[in-house]
Amino acid sequence: MDVKFPLDELMLVAPELVICALGLFLLLIEALLKERARSIIPILTLAGGASAILILLELAEVRADVFFGLYSLDSLGILLKGLFLLILILITIVSMRYLEREDILQGEYYPLLLFSTFGMMIMVSSKNLLTIFIGLELMSLAVYILCGMLRENLKAAEASLKYFLLGAFASAFMVYGIALLYGSTGSLDIREYSQFISKGNYSTIFILGVALLLVGFAFKIALVPFHMWTPDVYEGAPTSITAFMAAGVKSAAFVAFLRIFYTAFLPIVKDWGGILWLIAVITMSYANVTALVQDNVKRMLAYSSIAHAGYILVAFVTGEKLLSSSIIYYLFAYAFMNIGAFTCVILLGRRGEENLDIDSYAGLSGRHPFIALCLTIFLLSLTGVPPLAGFMGKFYVFSTAIKAGYVWLAVIGVLNSVVAAYYYLRVVMYMYFKEPVKEIGEIDLSSPYVLVSLICIFFLIYMGVFPRDLMLLAERAVSSLF
Amino acid sequence: MTDFPILSVIIFFPLLGSIVLLFIKRERADLIKTVALIFSIFEFILSLPLFFLFDETKKGMQFVEKYRWFPEWGISYFLGIDGISLLLILLTTFLTILCVLISWTDIKTKVKEYYISLLFLETAMVGTLCALDLVLFYIFWELMLVPMYLLIGVWGGPRRIYAAVKFFLYTMAGSVLMLLAIFALYYLFYKEKGVFTFNLLDLLGAHVPISLQYLLFAAFAISFAIKVPMFPFHTWLPDAHTEAPTAGSVILAGVLLKMGTYGFLRFAIPLFPKAAYDAIPIVSILAIIGIIYGAIVSMMQPDLKRLIAFSSVSHLGYVMLGMFAFNVQGVEGSIYQMLNHGISTGGLFLLVGMLYERRHTRMIADFGGLSSVMPLYATFFMIVTLSSIALPGTNGFVGEFLILLGAFKAKKIYGILGATGVILGAVYMLWMFQRVMFGTIKHEENKNLKDLCKREILIMCSIVFFIIFMGVYPKVFFKKMDTTVDEFLRFVKERNAYYQTMSAITVGRGEK
Numbered sequence: 001m002d003v004k005f006p007l008d009e010l011m012l013v014a015p016e017l018v019i020c021a022l023g024l025f026l027l028l029i030e031a032l033l034k035e036r037a038r039s040i041i042p043i044l045t046l047a048g049g050a051s052a053i054l055i056l057l058e059l060a061e062v063r064a065d066v067f068f069g070l071y072s073l074d075s076l077g078i079l080l081k082g083l084f085l086l087i088l089i090l091i092t093i094v095s096m097r098y099l100e101r102e103d104i105l106q107g108e109y110y111p112l113l114l115f116s117t118f119g120m121m122i123m124v125s126s127k128n129l130l131t132i133f134i135g136l137e138l139m140s141l142a143v144y145i146l147c148g149m150l151r152e153n154l155k156a157a158e159a160s161l162k163y164f165l166l167g168a169f170a171s172a173f174m175v176y177g178i179a180l181l182y183g184s185t186g187s188l189d190i191r192e193y194s195q196f197i198s199k200g201n202y203s204t205i206f207i208l209g210v211a212l213l214l215v216g217f218a219f220k221i222a223l224v225p226f227h228m229w230t231p232d233v234y235e236g237a238p239t240s241i242t243a244f245m246a247a248g249v250k251s252a253a254f255v256a257f258l259r260i261f262y263t264a265f266l267p268i269v270k271d272w273g274g275i276l277w278l279i280a281v282i283t284m285s286y287a288n289v290t291a292l293v294q295d296n297v298k299r300m301l302a303y304s305s306i307a308h309a310g311y312i313l314v315a316f317v318t319g320e321k322l323l324s325s326s327i328i329y330y331l332f333a334y335a336f337m338n339i340g341a342f343t344c345v346i347l348l349g350r351r352g353e354e355n356l357d358i359d360s361y362a363g364l365s366g367r368h369p370f371i372a373l374c375l376t377i378f379l380l381s382l383t384g385v386p387p388l389a390g391f392m393g394k395f396y397v398f399s400t401a402i403k404a405g406y407v408w409l410a411v412i413g414v415l416n417s418v419v420a421a422y423y424y425l426r427v428v429m430y431m432y433f434k435e436p437v438k439e440i441g442e443i444d445l446s447s448p449y450v451l452v453s454l455i456c457i458f459f460l461i462y463m464g465v466f467p468r469d470l471m472l473l474a475e476r477a478v479s480s481l482f
Numbered sequence: 483m484t485d486f487p488i489l490s491v492i493i494f495f496p497l498l499g500s501i502v503l504l505f506i507k508r509e510r511a512d513l514i515k516t517v518a519l520i521f522s523i524f525e526f527i528l529s530l531p532l533f534f535l536f537d538e539t540k541k542g543m544q545f546v547e548k549y550r551w552f553p554e555w556g557i558s559y560f561l562g563i564d565g566i567s568l569l570l571i572l573l574t575t576f577l578t579i580l581c582v583l584i585s586w587t588d589i590k591t592k593v594k595e596y597y598i599s600l601l602f603l604e605t606a607m608v609g610t611l612c613a614l615d616l617v618l619f620y621i622f623w624e625l626m627l628v629p630m631y632l633l634i635g636v637w638g639g640p641r642r643i644y645a646a647v648k649f650f651l652y653t654m655a656g657s658v659l660m661l662l663a664i665f666a667l668y669y670l671f672y673k674e675k676g677v678f679t680f681n682l683l684d685l686l687g688a689h690v691p692i693s694l695q696y697l698l699f700a701a702f703a704i705s706f707a708i709k710v711p712m713f714p715f716h717t718w719l720p721d722a723h724t725e726a727p728t729a730g731s732v733i734l735a736g737v738l739l740k741m742g743t744y745g746f747l748r749f750a751i752p753l754f755p756k757a758a759y760d761a762i763p764i765v766s767i768l769a770i771i772g773i774i775y776g777a778i779v780s781m782m783q784p785d786l787k788r789l790i791a792f793s794s795v796s797h798l799g800y801v802m803l804g805m806f807a808f809n810v811q812g813v814e815g816s817i818y819q820m821l822n823h824g825i826s827t828g829g830l831f832l833l834v835g836m837l838y839e840r841r842h843t844r845m846i847a848d849f850g851g852l853s854s855v856m857p858l859y860a861t862f863f864m865i866v867t868l869s870s871i872a873l874p875g876t877n878g879f880v881g882e883f884l885i886l887l888g889a890f891k892a893k894k895i896y897g898i899l900g901a902t903g904v905i906l907g908a909v910y911m912l913w914m915f916q917r918v919m920f921g922t923i924k925h926e927e928n929k930n931l932k933d934l935c936k937r938e939i940l941i942m943c944s945i946v947f948f949i950i951f952m953g954v955y956p957k958v959f960f961k962k963m964d965t966t967v968d969e970f971l972r973f974v975k976e977r978n979a980y981y982q983t984m985s986a987i988t989v990g991r992g993e994k
Binding site for chain 1: 551552554555592595617620621624625627628631632635636642643646647650651654655658659661662665666668669
């Protein structure tokens with residue numbers, strides 16, 4: 001068989017190629033650059049991210065299956081690629097000063113960030129299980145290393161190792177699931193599964209494959225009971241990477257999850273929907289109750305991220321096709337809230353001393369009113385106070401649940417958000433109501449941090465007050481699922 | 483003039499004020515106070531034309547503004563006021579001026595943040611009163627929480643953190659359930675009419691199945707009952723009132739509690755009339771328990787602010803009792819009582835705040851014989867106290883009289899039980915007054931207390947003016963709400979009758 005590589009189709013994946021090529025290029029030149037000249041690396045990363053976004057905008061209207069159907073360009077993928085590039089840019093800006101402070105090697109950090117973003121972009125734009133898996137592995141492997149970048153820090157080493165071992169297990173589950181699905185249907189293309197199901201002769205093996213796939217995703221998204229790694233990894237990893245994981249990795253995994261389950265397995269939603277219902281309830285309740293007692297703010301945010309995955313799952317469970325756009329909106333809102341909140345966490349730390357305990361936040365409003373105000377806005381958005389994006393996200397998700405008739409799930413969800421209000425407000429309370437109890441030293445409030453905080457606040461308010469644009473985009477995006 | 487978006491201007495003018503304050507250096511405390519005062523006075527002046535331009539003969543909403551916001555979902559920026567919200571808006575803008583004035587010397591730390599919160603809160607409150615789109619309403623409703631949380635938590639008393647958190651969680655727990663009920667109503671309407679809308683005036687025409695109506699009414703009612711607060715949801719109030727700074731207590735008593743009763747009038751009752759009618763016994767009994775319980779507990783309070791806080795529970799019980807009488811007297815009295823409570827309880831909190839500023843204690847036992855050292859203060863206190871216990875000639879009398887009249891008309895026993903509260907009210911208020919003002923001075927510190935200064939006299943004069951004016955010539959205010967209340971009662975009765983026949987038909991079918 002004469003297979004000719006479709007060279008002309010490379011043009012359509014130009015954003016991905018830019019990111020990947022830039023990663024390789026940076027790895028190469030890093031060796032040649034002098035110590036002082038290394039500050040060009042983040043600049044190049046930013047330039048790469050920005051140009052990828054520009055190319056993406058050029059390609060925004062292209063819909064095609066390329067590379068023999070292994071890779072697809074559709075509105076869902078393009079919207080999410082935009083989000084990942086935006087996250088990449090924000091994280092790069094945050095990292096500029098942070099890496100210097102913590103003495104993290106720039107030469108490895110940025111290329112890994114780029115590779116990981118490349119992986120995410122692949123994950124969300126394929127309808128082939130194997131391609132999705134490759135994207136997932138590319139993303140994960142890069143993040144495993146990034147978690148351990150604080151080499152002298154024991155917790156970081158622990159985080160990296162733990163994440164790697166458990167992540168490898170999860171990948172094994174997933175790939176085994178894929179193998180079972182392939183074995184029972186003879187195809188890796190998710191579009192063919194629904195036809196296969198509608199014929200009605202799917203076997204136990206097939207169901208087992210679906211279950212294993214579900215476990216793999218539950219791990220990546222950190223749903224209870226597959227969440228054990230999350231608090232430790234989020235705490236140990238460099239804070240910029242924690243933000244990257246919370247915003248990017250989680251979104252990518254969620255969207256791949258959404259695409260596979262909604263495109264392929266929607267006819268048997270009754271089978272997996274019930275399980276996810278239960279997982280959603282346990283995830284929200286467990287994470288929120290556990291977060292109540294955390295005195296470490298980074299850990300608290302880790303549990304909160306688990307809880308938010310639970311809220312998103314509320315919309316997921318319904319199996320309502322068009323309503324799944326609420327998931328996309330929520331992921332966007334969630335990304336900005338988290339990057340903002342973790343930026344504030346970074347600001348409070350110093351070299352070797354992260355000041356993560358809640359006592360460090362006491363009386364912050366008096367000493368650094370700007371940081372306190374920013375963090376308050378992010379926390380209020382996480383709580384779901386209008387008119388911020390977090391509120392609109394919850395609004396959308398819970399209205400979806402009510403519409404689909406999942407009243408109890410919605411009730412449990414909103415009551416959980418009241419529980420969550422307690423621990424988010426606890427930080428606000430420490431910042432505004434208490435007097436400082438300990439000296440946290442000089443705070444380096446330099447422009448990159450301020451810029452990222454302001455960008456995040458802008459998006460949160462804009463998306464909260466004018467939700468329409470993004471919601472319509474999201475609705476268009478999910479229509480490509482079917 | 484009709485095209486001028488006056489409601490939007492009134493809503494967002496205080497927000498502009500707080501943005502202006504954001505850019506003033508925090509060292510210039512006097513400038514900050516002055517700017518806040520100017521903004522609050524202008525806000526009041528801006529809201530006055532509403533009163534004069536409001537056409538009391540016209541039914542329905544006035545000064546309507548409607549812009550598309552999210553048309554695909556039926557969310558719109560929809561504002562409008564009727565006779566009920568008109569008076570409450572004026573109360574809000576009026577009380578905010580007093581709050582700025584009373585905080586002049588009271589608030590010494592974080593002055594800038596304080597006035598920013600206060601003005602921001604005013605935006606949220608006025609917005610809540612104007613919103614006619616359920617989403618817009620919910621946004622303003624939740625928005626009120628944050629500045630109030632900060633006001634209590636940052637500038638409050640010793641147990642402020644506990645009180646602030648309790649306040650926030652309690653109210654939020656209620657409102658999230660309401661949000662779900664709003665969704666349910668929204669989809670119900672869509673199924674029935676095929677249109678997505680959060681527009682209140684459209685949703686009023688929805689046919690809500692009766693079993694569902696009970697659930698949705700309960701979700702709305704619990705949310706509002708927490709805010710009112712009705713017995714047994716009142717436990718957050720004494721803490722919040724006691725710990726809040728004076729202005730916080732005034733806003734809380736004067737306006738925030740009214741949001742609960744306003745919510746009943748505007749949303750819960752008209753949207754679910756059958757459920758509301760069926761809930762009359764429950765609500766009335768809880769209201770009466772609130773009246774009597776609040777009064778008895780007040781009697782025993784050693785702390786002045788806590789005493790007034792519990793008296794609020796009692797007064798708001800009247801408001802609910804009158805509202806659920808569902809006749810003109812009851813409802814009008816109930817609305818009037820909302821205003822009265824804002825003026826007289828607000829006045830009492832202001833007075834206690836003045837005393838606290840001088841002596842840094844609010845314990846009744848620490849006072850006694852103040853009338854001889856602070857005669858002016860004692861006089862004002864007396865007038866406000868009398869208004870609070872509804873002496874004829876003061877505003878309180880008009881409201882309570884009408885409410886009891888309405889309650890008697892609806893069901894005698896409610897009226898009789900409610901009336902006992904009047905006696906109890908006189909007991910705790912007069913006893914408190916006697917212990918604080920009369921007798922001999924027992925404490926050395928009280929001998930040199932200064933009487934009111936000019937600023938304080940100005941504040942109290944404006945309160946007393948309204949107490950007497952509203953007591954002697956209530957017609958000015960009733961005129962504004964007559965049509966609205968008639969329309970409200972007609973609508974609710976009609977809808978209730980409609981649901982009655984509907985259920986009769988279904989029952990009839992069932993029997994066949």
